[in-house]
Amino acid sequence: MPFHLYKHLSKKQEVTIVDKLMSVAAVIHPLTALPQVFKIYTSHDVAGISLWTWLGFMTLGLVFLAYGVVHNIKPFIVTQVLWFIVDSLVVTGILIYR
Numbered sequence: 001m002p003f004h005l006y007k008h009l010s011k012k013q014e015v016t017i018v019d020k021l022m023s024v025a026a027v028i029h030p031l032t033a034l035p036q037v038f039k040i041y042t043s044h045d046v047a048g049i050s051l052w053t054w055l056g057f058m059t060l061g062l063v064f065l066a067y068g069v070v071h072n073i074k075p076f077i078v079t080q081v082l083w084f085i086v087d088s089l090v091v092t093g094i095l096i097y098r
Contacts (some may be wrong), residue, residue, distance in 0.1 A: 019075075026075035030082035033039060040093035050093045058087040 040046055061083050068076035 022075045026079040029079055030086050033086045043051045044097045046094045046097045049094055054087055079088045
């Protein structure tokens with residue numbers, strides 16, 4: 001947003017804009033890993049994809065999910081649930097095609 005427009009926003013308007021951006025990012029961010037999922041399931045090639053890394057993402061994601069639930073941060077919860085699904089798909093693909 002151009003600075004000259006930004007400086008005229010109230011604090012509440014600034015927060016509202018950030019909240020809307022967060023809601024969009026909460027859905028889009030996990031979708032960025034879908035090309036990895038697509039590659040695994042179409043090529044059946046998991047060379048170079050670390051099972052331990054993706055298991056780590058899943059495990060730590062559960063901690064972030066718990067934090068979001070405890071603090072009732074809805075965009076955070078949505079993001080972590082979607083990441084858990086994507087992580088699960090990758091881990092499952094690694095286990096099937098290794």
